[in-house]
Amino acid sequence: MVAIYCRDHHQCRGELCESCAGLFSYAMARLDHCPYGADKPTCKVCPVHCYKKDVREQMRQVMRYAGPRMLFSHPVLAIRHLLDERKPVPAARRR
Numbered sequence: 001m002v003a004i005y006c007r008d009h010h011q012c013r014g015e016l017c018e019s020c021a022g023l024f025s026y027a028m029a030r031l032d033h034c035p036y037g038a039d040k041p042t043c044k045v046c047p048v049h050c051y052k053k054d055v056r057e058q059m060r061q062v063m064r065y066a067g068p069r070m071l072f073s074h075p076v077l078a079i080r081h082l083l084d085e086r087k088p089v090p091a092a093r094r095r
Contacts, residue, residue: 001062001063001066001067001070002016002020002023002024002027002062002066003016003020004065004066004069004070004073005020005061005062005065005066006020008065008069009065023055023058023059023062026051026055027051027059030050030051031050033050034048034050035048036048041084041085041087041089042081042084042085043059043063044085045085045089046089047089067081
């Protein structure tokens with residue numbers, strides 16, 4: 001999603017711009033420390049907010065823009081993401 005957003009908003013081809021690369025790195029670091037692990041629900045339905053408030057808003061903008069466009073570039077991932085939103089939220093695990 002970040003790559004789609006960066007390509008269309010920052011005219012980057014191939015690599016992410018510096019700000020989008022930082023956002024992506026932050027997201028990956030937070031996902032690595034998520035109490036849900038591999039069973040993490042989508043951000044929209046997750047009871048635990050992993051991101052700081054300002055980064056969460058930035059990621060929300062990225063997802064709002066790139067989500068519908070994923071149907072064209074990555075249809076299987078987009079459909080899996082929609083199905084994941086409908087799954088019940090599992091109990092958080094301690095790491």
